[in-house]
Amino acid sequence: MSNEESKRPAPPATPVTPKPAAARPPASAASKEVPRRSFLSWMTLAWTAFAASMLAAGTATARFMFPNVLFEPPTTFKAGFPNEIQVDQVDERFKSRGVWLVKTGFDQWGNSSGIFALSTVCTHLGCTPNWLEAEQKFKCPCHGSGYYKNGVNFEGPTPRPLERFAISLADDGQILVDKSKKFQQEKGEWTNPSAFLKLTV
Numbered sequence: 001m002s003n004e005e006s007k008r009p010a011p012p013a014t015p016v017t018p019k020p021a022a023a024r025p026p027a028s029a030a031s032k033e034v035p036r037r038s039f040l041s042w043m044t045l046a047w048t049a050f051a052a053s054m055l056a057a058g059t060a061t062a063r064f065m066f067p068n069v070l071f072e073p074p075t076t077f078k079a080g081f082p083n084e085i086q087v088d089q090v091d092e093r094f095k096s097r098g099v100w101l102v103k104t105g106f107d108q109w110g111n112s113s114g115i116f117a118l119s120t121v122c123t124h125l126g127c128t129p130n131w132l133e134a135e136q137k138f139k140c141p142c143h144g145s146g147y148y149k150n151g152v153n154f155e156g157p158t159p160r161p162l163e164r165f166a167i168s169l170a171d172d173g174q175i176l177v178d179k180s181k182k183f184q185q186e187k188g189e190w191t192n193p194s195a196f197l198k199l200t201v
């Protein structure tokens with residue numbers, strides 16, 4: 001730096017203008033804001049509670065109008081006409097309803113043919129056996145119980161035959177199966193007239 005430069009007076013410092021303080025709302029406005037906010041929150045809460053109570057009331061009314069009822073299929077149903085089943089046939093059309101229809105022919109003593117309705121529930125532990133046409137038997141897939149076509153057990157752990165349901169002819173000539181009435185062979189119930197539908201032709 002030269003001597004002349006060092007003798008020059010220093011430029012005056014730029015004056016710093018102080019920033020005005022942020023405007024604050026007057027004390028009376030701030031004090032009004034707080035209650036307004038709390039009023040709005042209170043209203044929101046109230047409306048939420050009201051809506052929730054209305055929803056609960058609506059649900060209760062709907063439950064009252066439409067109660068939880070378990071609709072089970074009727075225990076009695078029509079199962080077609082007798083001539084739709086062949087002699088010695090196991091009719092599986094109604095297996096999904098828990099029934100096999102079996103038609104017997106005239107026996108050697110001339111006893112009438114007829115139809116009986118076998119339950120599809122294994123008498124061991126309740127599984128559903130399968131009809132094996134080639135082997136002419138019902139076989140349970142769970143533990144291997146086997147039943148003849150007439151429902152009598154002959155192999156596996158099951159202690160007794162399949163059960164039969166009540167069977168009759170409806171007014172229109174169709175087979176009528178009533179699952180509410182069961183017949184057990186070991187109790188001598190298969191001879192009950194309702195356990196066997198006699199056919200005259």
Ligand code: FES
Pocket residue numbers: 122123124125126127140141142143144145156157158
């Ligand atoms: S449930 Fe059928 S053999 Fe056990």
